[in-house]
Amino acid sequence: MTAALSLGPVFFHWPPQCWRDFYFRLAEEAPIDAVYLGEVVCAKRIPFTAPEIEAVLSRLKRGGKRVFLSSLALIGNEREAALMRDLCAEVEATIEANDVGLLDLVAGRPHVLGPFLNIYNESTLSYFAAKGAVGACLPAELPGRSLARLAATAPIPLEVHAFGRLPLAISARCFHARAQRLHKDGCQFVCGRDQNGLVVNTLEGEPFLAVNGLQTLSYTCLNLLGEVKRLEAAGISGFRLLPLAVDMVAVARLFREVLDGVSGAEEASSRLEDLVPGIPFANGFLYGAAGRSRQSALPLELE
Amino acid sequence: MELVAPAGTPASLRAALAAGADTVYLGFRDETNARNFPGLNFSPAELEEGLRLAHREGRKVYVAVNTFPRAGDEAPWRRAVDKAASLGADAVILSDVGLLDYASRRHPELRLHLSVQAAASHLDAIRFYAEAFGVRRVVLPRVLTVEEIAALNRQVKVETEVFAFGGMCPMAEGRCSLSSYVTGHSPNINGVCSPASHVRYETRGDALVSLLGGSVINRFLPGEAAGYPTLCKGRFLASGEAGYLFEEPVSLNAAQILSQLKKAGVAALKIEGRQRGRAYVAEVVAAYRRLIDAVLSDGQAPRETVAQLDRLAEGQSETTGAYGRKWR
Amino acid sequence: MDSPLRDALFGFALSALPSPLLQFGLDFAAAAVQEQHPSLGERLRPFSGARIAIDLEGVSRSFLLAFSERSGRVSLCLAEEGEKASARITGSLSALFALLEGNADGDALFFARDLALSGDTEAVVALRNALDNEEIDLFADLFAALGPFALPARAATIAFRALSALAERAPSFEKAVFPRPFPARR
Incomplete structure (x- = not known):
């Protein structure tokens, strides 16, 4: 069986209708097996998409997608912890836990270990897996060698990021608000202005990072089209595409074609470039190099 | 409140003890600790000597083994825990779930602290670590306000330790890949x-x-x-x-809010800076010793001591950081 | 700590002494420090091969600190014109003394820009951290190395101290020049 493709949660604060329409279209058109849904970055945004969740859920299910509800990546106070307890109380849903505090709440029933849990080695993975996890998405910075080691003994299916702006950091401070000289408490939801995040440049004008509310993302766009087949052979069973405000249906098709052996990685990569204009590709983490670099010189170590 | 001081070298450990630290925390000279900086840290023999010096005066030494063990190569981290346990360290400071599991089963008598690198920022997370591994103290991530810390302490059974002075991470610790994104080293x-x-x-x-x-x-x-x-x-x-989009080059300084932290039920105050020199360690620890003693006897923080800390601040300015809500 | 007279004397010696004599002094000082602080080399071993150029304000010559790969020892010599270095430290003599003896926080020196740094930062940070651990007292180390000649040298220093204290009335001067078993804390 070839590897599954999944769509990670939308990290950005898109207008609720755009958010809904984005999923409606994907539900029908994208060759995606699983969708991770929910607000991961900032609890203040939850009320915006909440009214649309039911409709999106049912549309995705009708489209044959497995749906998981993702938790916040950083739970900072009792109010947010309570929100997460409510999320885990959804008995029908399968939760993607991004904080260890949720594990006792979902223990004993199927759940997924999210990429914001620090799973760096076999001991941690098997400890978590024993609590009933049915899958894990590994942290974005893990090198290929670690991925392969984990895959070799993993008691549960493993997924890795394959496309998108990578989540690099999360804070209690809102950088989007700070860039506009605002505080988090009176943020005016300025993060909604940048559909792919706010690009941060160095003082000499080199594009460097992207901020998205409390979250800091890579400026570059991860592209593992050239590596997914080898990772699949090494035992990775799923690849996660992180939504950007681009034609994600077309992005998903390219990854599906490469995984199915219908398209070559190089050709698909040049088509991907047209879909993501102006954002350079990177794959450095996989090679144990700077995450923002694009490696072709280093050997991919999967031993 | 216990005063927990950093030591990057044996000289800093001696300086911290001389300046009145209750406890010194340190790491081995390898990648098992989160201050794996050039020329820094302790060999097992240096730890042994440090433990002897500290214990002679009734002080404590905590050993940080707080990076995340590498897949396929967890042995160096386990050896570091074994070594700290066998030499008689008063606690190990860990962050990885697999390593916590190992330490709690292999060394049931060893006191486990949860590193700030685990970023346990709320009740359910702290409870998880306490119940699963018997963690006795949690070093709180630098993202909480004093009110939030007080609320937490009313609910958790374990001790909490917070940072009082030093370099600030604006990000949730242990969840930051900015460095590896730019340099490949995390x-x-x-x-x-x-x-x-x-x-x-x-x-x-x-x-x-x-x-x-x-x-x-x-x-x-x-x-x-x-x-x-x-x-x-x-x-x-x-x-x-x-x-400065993320954070100004400032030092955290909780000198002004020590009595609030005490009221919030904090068990220990931590000074950041295992990478700083022994002169810095001596001066900050001595200043905080005076501050804590004053606060414990319900006195006022001596003004000249607060001013002295200003000079040591990174970039020569300071902040109460995330402890105040405005920081966000 | 600041000691203007010490810095002036060293500055003069480093600028004016004939090269062979100065090199003899540098060798002697490097050997004396390492004799007293054997663990210095151990901490610096991972950075062997590094060559750090040192430029001092008010001193016409440049110096080179090299971590030998073979012997694991650190050598200090006069830098040739255009000599290659992996890193460069620029600063005042007093800042450098503070760094050497660990009387000041290297980070603080740097934040205040008393020291400037270029090139291979890692080797310089390693050097700083290793020096900080050694609690070096240059004068004490030199006297120790002088062996049988230590006593007259010490007497000369005391006389010198008395003279210059009169001239300078600088309270910090005594601590800087007079050998002491432990470095004073500020």
Whole structure:
């Protein structure tokens, strides 16, 4: 069986209708097996998409997608912890836990270990897996060698990021608000202005990072089209595409074609470039190099 | 409140003890600890000697083994825990779930503290670590306000330790890949952030420019206080404006709010800075010793002591950081 | 700590002494420090091969600190014109003394820009951290190395101290010049 493709949660604060329409279209058109849904970055945004969740859920299910509800990546106070307890109380849903505090709440029933849990080695993975996890998405910075080691003994299916702006950091401070000289408490939801995040440049004008509310993302766009087949052979069973405000249906098709052996990685990569204009590709983490670099010189170590 | 001081070298450990630290925390000279900086840290023999010095005076030593063990190669981290246990360390400070599991089963008598690198920021997370591994103390991530810390302490059974002074991470610790994105070296994997091996200083025109992995992190005009190019404390351009987008190059200083932290039920105050020199350690620890003693006897924080701490602050300015809500 | 007279004397010696004599002095000082602080080399071993150039304000010559790969020892010599270095430290003599003896926080020196740094930052940070651990007292180390000649040298220093204290009335001067078993804390 070839590897599954999944769509990670939308990290950005898109207008609720755009958010809904984005999923409606994907539900029908994208060759995606699983969708991770929910607000991961900032609890203040939850009320915006909440009214649309039911409709999106049912549309995705009708489209044959497995749906998981993702938790916040950083739970900072009792109010947010309570929100997460409510999320885990959804008995029908399968939760993607991004904080260890949720594990006792979902223990004993199927759940997924999210990429914001620090799973760096076999001991941690098997400890978590024993609590009933049915899958894990590994942290974005893990090198290929670690991925392969984990895959070799993993008691549960493993997924890795394959496309998108990578989540690099999360804070209690809102950088989007700070860039506009605002505080988090009176943020005016300025993060909604940048559909792919706010690009941060160095003082000499080199594009460097992207901020998205409390979250800091890579400026570059991860592209593992050239590596997914080898990772699949090494035992990775799923690849996660992180939504950007681009034609994600077309992005998903390219990854599906490469995984199915219908398209070559190089050709698909040049088509991907047209879909993501102006954002350079990177794959450095996989090679144990700077995450923002694009490696072709280093050997991919999967031993 | 226990005063927990950093030591990057045996000389700093002696300086911290002489200045009145209740406890010194340190790490082995390898990638098992989150301050794996060049020329720093302890050999097992140096730890043994440090333990002897501390225990002779009734003080304590905690050993940080707080990076995340590498897949397929967890043995160095387990050996570090075994070594700390066999030498009689008063606690180990861990962050990895697999390593906590190992330590709690292999050394049931060893006191386990949860590193700030685990970023246990709320009740359910703290409860998880306490119940699963018998963790006795949690070092709280630097993202909580004093009110939130007080609320937590009313609910948790374990002790909490908070940072009182030193370099600030604006990000949730242990969940930050900024350094590895730019340099390929990460706090979680390699125990380094913005490593010196990838740092360059260059003079460009009038200005001194600091670079990390070849990218400009900051630019200083003549006479401007210069800083080390820690990525999140650099100056960047966003929305057309140049500034410290993530964090100013400031030191955390909780001197003004010690009595609030005491009221919030905090068990220990931690000084950041295993990478700083022994002169710094001696001075900060001595100042905090005076402050804590004053607060414990319900006195006022001596003003000259607070002023003294100002001089030691990074970039020569300071903040109460996330402990105040406005920081966000 | 600041000691203007010490810095002036060293500055003069480093600028004016004939090269062979100065090199003899540098060798002697490097050997004396390492004799007293054997663990210095151990901490610096991972950075062997590094060559750090040192430029001192008010001193016409440049110096080179090299970590030998073979012997694991650190040598200090006069830098040739255009000599290659992996890193460069620029600063005042007093800042450098503070760094050497660990009386000041290297980070603080740097934040205040008393020291400037270029090139291979890692080796310089390693050097700083290793020096900080050693609690070096240059004068004490030199006297120790002088062996049988230590006593007259010490007497000369005391006389010198008395003279210059009169001239300078600098309270910090005594601590800087007079050998002491432990470095004073500020």
